[in-house]
Amino acid sequence: MLRMIFKRAVAKLRGQDWMAISIELGIVTLGVLVALAAQQWAEERSWSHKVSSDRAALRDELGEHYGYAVEYRVVYPCLQAQIDRLQDRVLSSKTVLEPAPVYHEDETIEDEYVFRKPTKYYPTDAWQEALNDGVVRRLEPAIRRQLAGHYAALVNLAAMDELNGEAERQLMVLAQPLQLDPSVQYSIIGELTRLKGRLQWLDTSNGQLLDYIEHIGMVPPAEQVRAVTLRYGTFRFCKAQGLPMRSFEEAMQSIPN
Numbered sequence: 001m002l003r004m005i006f007k008r009a010v011a012k013l014r015g016q017d018w019m020a021i022s023i024e025l026g027i028v029t030l031g032v033l034v035a036l037a038a039q040q041w042a043e044e045r046s047w048s049h050k051v052s053s054d055r056a057a058l059r060d061e062l063g064e065h066y067g068y069a070v071e072y073r074v075v076y077p078c079l080q081a082q083i084d085r086l087q088d089r090v091l092s093s094k095t096v097l098e099p100a101p102v103y104h105e106d107e108t109i110e111d112e113y114v115f116r117k118p119t120k121y122y123p124t125d126a127w128q129e130a131l132n133d134g135v136v137r138r139l140e141p142a143i144r145r146q147l148a149g150h151y152a153a154l155v156n157l158a159a160m161d162e163l164n165g166e167a168e169r170q171l172m173v174l175a176q177p178l179q180l181d182p183s184v185q186y187s188i189i190g191e192l193t194r195l196k197g198r199l200q201w202l203d204t205s206n207g208q209l210l211d212y213i214e215h216i217g218m219v220p221p222a223e224q225v226r227a228v229t230l231r232y233g234t235f236r237f238c239k240a241q242g243l244p245m246r247s248f249e250e251a252m253q254s255i256p257n
Contacts, residue, residue: 057126063220073251078238150212207255
């Protein structure tokens with residue numbers, strides 16, 4: 001249609017019909033402006049939908065992270081108490097280790113353990129999607145900084161948790177009547193002490209994750225977090241063993257970054 005109008009305008013230009021030419025050109029210009037405005041409106045609407053969708057996904061993902069962090073901080077005293085019991089067992093044994101009790105879930109022999117800790121994978125799918133979509137650039141600068149800090153911290157947290165997972169598996173050897181001499185005893189106590197230090201680091205790191213999420217403004221309802229934590233295996237184990245735990249109120253207190 002614009003081509004036809006342009007052809008008519010050229011024909012009238014040759015005939016020097018300046019009034020008609022002006023009208024034709026005005027129509028062409030108006031049509032272009034309307035088309036550009038419609039395209040911009042459609043793009044803005046698409047971006048608005050994308051930003052809203054990615055924000056909702058980030059809120060869900062951060063809510064999951066928040067729940068995991070609170071769970072860890074609730075059971076942290078229980079983790080330290082378990083390590084203390086194992087250390088006491090090694091130190092009180094003489095030439096042969098008194099085997100540590102073996103625990104398992106649901107009356108089965110699968111996933112046996114002598115030390116119980118939370119094992120959680122902190123998902124990052126929503127964050128990666130927001131980065132790939134370019135949505136992160138549309139967020140407020142302060143929110144972007146907090147999100148970047150939060151997700152960067154997850155990398156170190158995952159690496160530390162992997163180390164602890166390997167130590168947790170190795171601790172199964174304490175369920176055996178090991179022959180103990182001073183060097184073996186020293187080695188076991190040293191590994192348990194290093195594990196305690198890593199657990200403490202994770203407690204602090206999870207407290208800092210809470211701080212990031214609070215500053216981002218995506219903290220889930222406290223009752224929702226509490227209800228989920230009550231179902232987790234480590235919480236139930238610690239409660240059944242009568243081991244110390246933090247209150248939910250204390251566990252939800254963030255540690256400033």
